[in-house]
Amino acid sequence: xxxxxxxxxxxxxxxxxxxxxxxxxxxxxxxxxxxxxxxxxxxxxxxxxxxxxxxxxxxxxxxxxxxxxxxxxxxxxxxxxxxxxxxxxxxxxxxxxxxxxxxxxxxxxxxxxxxxxxxxxxxxxxxxxxxxxxxxxxxxxxxxxxxxxxxxxxxxxxxxxxxxxxxxxxxxxxxxxxxxxxxxxxxxxxxxxxxxxxxxxxxxxxxxxxxxxxxxxxxxxxxxxxxxxxxxxxxxxxxxxxxxxxxxxxxxxxxxxxxxxxxxxxxxxxxxxxxxxxxxxxxxxxxxxxxxxxxxxxxxxxxxxxxxxxxxxxxxxxxxxxxxxxxxxxxxxxxxxxxxxxxxxxxxxxxxxxxxxxxxxxxxxxxxxxxxxxxxxxxxxxxxxxxxxx
Amino acid sequence: xxxxxxxxxxxxxxxxxxxxxxxxxxxxxxxxxxxxxxxxxxxxxxxxxxxxxxxxxxxxxxxxxxxxxxxxxxxxxxxxxxxxxxxxxxxxxxxxxxxxxxxxxxxxxxxxxxxxxxxxxxxxxxxxxxxxxxxxxxxxxxxxxxxxxxxxxxxxxxxxxxxxxxxxxxxxxxxxxxxxxxxxxxx
Ligand SMILES: NC(=O)c1ccc[n+]([C@@H]2O[C@H](COP(=O)([O-])OP(=O)(O)OC[C@H]3O[C@@H](n4cnc5c(N)ncnc54)[C@H](O)[C@@H]3O)[C@@H](O)[C@H]2O)c1
Ligand SMILES: [Zn+2]
Ligand SMILES: [Zn+2]
Numbered sequence: 001x002x003x004x005x006x007x008x009x010x011x012x013x014x015x016x017x018x019x020x021x022x023x024x025x026x027x028x029x030x031x032x033x034x035x036x037x038x039x040x041x042x043x044x045x046x047x048x049x050x051x052x053x054x055x056x057x058x059x060x061x062x063x064x065x066x067x068x069x070x071x072x073x074x075x076x077x078x079x080x081x082x083x084x085x086x087x088x089x090x091x092x093x094x095x096x097x098x099x100x101x102x103x104x105x106x107x108x109x110x111x112x113x114x115x116x117x118x119x120x121x122x123x124x125x126x127x128x129x130x131x132x133x134x135x136x137x138x139x140x141x142x143x144x145x146x147x148x149x150x151x152x153x154x155x156x157x158x159x160x161x162x163x164x165x166x167x168x169x170x171x172x173x174x175x176x177x178x179x180x181x182x183x184x185x186x187x188x189x190x191x192x193x194x195x196x197x198x199x200x201x202x203x204x205x206x207x208x209x210x211x212x213x214x215x216x217x218x219x220x221x222x223x224x225x226x227x228x229x230x231x232x233x234x235x236x237x238x239x240x241x242x243x244x245x246x247x248x249x250x251x252x253x254x255x256x257x258x259x260x261x262x263x264x265x266x267x268x269x270x271x272x273x274x275x276x277x278x279x280x281x282x283x284x285x286x287x288x289x290x291x292x293x294x295x296x297x298x299x300x301x302x303x304x305x306x307x308x309x310x311x312x313x314x315x316x317x318x319x320x321x322x323x324x325x326x327x328x329x330x331x332x333x334x335x336x337x338x339x340x341x342x343x344x345x346x347x348x349x350x351x352x353x354x355x356x357x358x359x360x361x362x363x364x365x366x367x368x369x370x371x372x373x374x375x376x377x378x379x380x381x382x383x384x385x386x387x388x389x390x
Numbered sequence: 391x392x393x394x395x396x397x398x399x400x401x402x403x404x405x406x407x408x409x410x411x412x413x414x415x416x417x418x419x420x421x422x423x424x425x426x427x428x429x430x431x432x433x434x435x436x437x438x439x440x441x442x443x444x445x446x447x448x449x450x451x452x453x454x455x456x457x458x459x460x461x462x463x464x465x466x467x468x469x470x471x472x473x474x475x476x477x478x479x480x481x482x483x484x485x486x487x488x489x490x491x492x493x494x495x496x497x498x499x500x501x502x503x504x505x506x507x508x509x510x511x512x513x514x515x516x517x518x519x520x521x522x523x524x525x526x527x528x529x530x531x532x533x534x535x536x537x538x539x540x541x542x543x544x545x546x547x548x549x550x551x552x553x554x555x556x557x558x559x560x561x562x563x564x565x566x567x568x569x570x571x572x573x574x575x576x577x
Contacts, residue, residue: 209550370402
């Protein structure tokens with residue numbers, strides 16, 4: 001079959017690879033009908049996340065039709081349409097039973113390596129690093145789904161691919177980001193990053209009843225989409241984030257801050273981010289945490305920092321004393337996708353929200369590598385790319 | 391849409407363009423040259439008629455290392471432009487070395503001048519092409535997405551639709567006056 005294969009920094013190719021096959025009784029194979037490129041894929045593209053290997057198939061936002069099931073999979077039929085959550089879960093271990101699906105203790109087949117590197121393992125993820133199992137990803141014609149009986153979302157009749165696809169990652173990610181912030185009706189919620197995750201976080205914060213939602217980015221087209229979703233835009237290249245936030249909150253600062261940017265924050269005018277760039281290039285630091293620093297500084301005392309943005313390793317100069325003295329709460333993590341599935345599927349079906357609004361580009365799978373560059377460079381006002389393998 | 395992906399790469403099934411690969415090659419070349427200038431300035435100086443300029447050569451080495459590291463990052467364009475500027479400085483320095491050089495040094499120096507001249511051309515073409523790709527990418531499409539609320543019934547209808555009951559107990563972390571009251575009341 002054809003798939004998008006990682007070969008190194010900024011080097012992704014459309015290539016022929018072996019077809020996947022059933023390897024365990026709880027496996028299923030799906031024929032991918034739609035897949036998307038995620039901001040997390042860009043971190044892999046830039047080789048910012050350790051333990052990728054040349055030859056790895058990328059992609060973790062995908063959906064399709066079941067074509068084959070292992071002997072233990074009794075709740076899926078051939079031909080059924082499913083979205084595959086990017087966090088693989090067994091549904092049986094202690095973490096799964098708590099709802100911490102992204103911490104599943106059994107789905108990471110490189111668990112021992114992960115135990116060593118992270119202290120304790122996290123769940124298996126598709127198309128991601130070998131620290132999370134090194135499972136083949138879904139930017140491909142076919143995908144093997146381990147623990148398929150619990151790692152799938154059935155698509156209700158009448159829902160299009162475009163409406164359902166993001167149930168596997170960015171919609172629940174934006175939702176969990178807002179849920180983690182425990183939004184109150186009196187809250188001002190500030191969201192850094194107007195990429196796909198930031199857009200979903202804005203919509204979630206609105207649904208959850210925030211008094212005011214503010215979104216910070218520098219790309220006008222992304223800010224226009226943020227504003228359409230009910231956010232007050234701040235362009236950090238034109239205005240001072242601190243001053244604008246104080247203006248909008250009577251000098252109290254936002255009650256809740258959400259980082260939808262992650263480890264590759266961009267901030268040309270700030271000296272800290274230039275130092276981060278040099279350190280990252282010379283391997284003295286793996287992540288560029290400008291947004292984290294800014295959130296800790298601007299957040300109201302007693303506030304919550306919710307961090308769906310991905311970090312890979314080490315960060316420098318985090319003003320932890322400031323965070324401690326201000327009594328901030330940090331909540332973060334890869335998304336426990338399954339935990340939000342029923343609720344969010346219902347909201348789409350009822351017409352409360354239609355996540356397809358975020359798609360700006362659709363292309364064939366073979367054009368995927370070029371689309372990585374388009375998405376990376378924010379070319380052609382690109383916000384979200386969907387690829388069609390078949 | 392297909393057109394947009396061909397803007398940045400001649401082969402849409404490969405994410406690295408030819409220019410990207412050349413830029414990386416120049417990055418490695420910078421690192422190697424920089425290392426030579428820093429570690430063996432004496433030998434280089436003698437060969438090129440630049441005796442007594444060892445410190446200068448080492449400083450150039452530092453410059454090359456910086457440009458090399460940057461050229462290997464995911465934003466190489468500024469580094470290649472810096473290399474173009476560096477090339478011009480190198481050419482001037484070499485030309486100055488021609489004066490007072492003996493025959494062998496002159497020969498070496500001319501070879502070096504020709505080599506640096508060639509590299510300058512490669513640097514210039516690469517820098518121009520990277521910059522052109524970038525401005526195509528940044529190109530303001532004039533598109534705005536102000537009609538994409540994502541809420542089929544509009545933003546105002548969506549506000550608070552999920553309500554607070556959507557937040558499970560294990561995610562409730564905010565201290566509020568109501569929660570404090572509730573907690574104070576005996577169960
Ligand atoms: N926790 C999870 O499970 C999960 C799931 C999906 C994505 N993610 C992560 O979420 C993050 C965002 O993903 P995305 O798809 O929206 O990516 P994206 O790259 O499209 O969006 C990031 C946005 O941040 C903006 N930005 C950069 N620096 C900024 C700054 N200093 N201040 C404000 N904005 C800034 C960029 O302009 C861009 O619009 C990534 O780190 C991704 O890995 C996490
Ligand atoms: Zn993702
Ligand atoms: Zn589990």
